[in-house]
Amino acid sequence: MSSKKTSFVVAVVGATGAVGREMLRTLEERKFPVSRLVALASKRSAGQVLPFAGSEVVVAELGPKSFEGVDVALFSAGASVAREYGPVAAKSGAVVIDNSSAWRMDPEVPLVVPEVNMAAAESRPKGIIANPNCSTIQMVVALKPLHDAARVKHIVVSTYQATSGKGHAAVEDLLAQAKDVLAGKDVTPSVFPGQIAFNVLSDWKAGDMDYSEEEWKMVHETRKIMGDDAIGVSPTTVRVPVVNGHSESVHVQFHRPMSAEEAKRLLKGADGVVLMDEPYAPGKMPTPAKASGTDPVYVGRVRDDIAVKGALNLWIVADNLKKGAALNAVQIAEKLFVR
């Protein structure tokens, strides 16, 4: 990376996908200084035209020569594409920021949330930086100011994850299923392993000890990002029939007691956080519908735990395609290249 450059060649791998499209929108919205945008996807989408910055870009098929002259490559095309082409892009001189799970737990790859551990991005021996899992990002943004004050000991988290986190086709599946249910027909799932419309699912890949892979991501990634292997995480991840926006119920215990009052003080104005601290009233709390299309991590329902003294309960909501994916990746690029 030349420190003199003021605009950059940016590649988006998976540009036609749910996160890839959001990456294009985010680069445009935040006026990232793009001298040339290279939109890449599979052979299926080659030639497709996508809107970008008041103009259009033509999607090209991803290949070994795709990264010539590219300064930063934002990947969101799944783990196998990232495993194969991440090193190709890095070798040709691009800084790779990958949204898949492929590189996240590699000790030579920093796993970065700018509000929490931006300094980690400075050491990237493979030329690759990993963007964490969407559920982990919003949780650590909210917990970081509390962790700095009282050191998090144990987190019990249940997620309510939107269909967009599984990609564009998953949202289409939800909408088609909803139409079928409303028409009184049986649903025929195309992406989910069963009915998601008017239902909730656990659709993740199985992992060790009867926890899903998604649940293990929250365990390992939280520890790596927070730089604290002693943090205990007890996760349950659930898919809900929401188009976009992840919600989380989080119970958190600390190494010293923390009150809801202190937590609210710490969260007010914290980097990336919007605290919604009105007293509980029906309808007055963060919702995915309101968070969708916006940047912040919304924290509401900050309560002293009733049973465990000095512990807290929080409700955390964010746009999983933005802060949970595209925005986080673009923010990393901004910190490295622009400011």
Ligand code: A2P
């Ligand atoms: P394509 O649209 O050509 O299939 P989503 O997460 O919404 O499902 O999107 C996945 C993204 O990753 C899409 O842009 C998709 O492109 C891209 N992708 C999937 N497989 C490949 C591949 N083998 N090579 C390049 N891009 C891929």
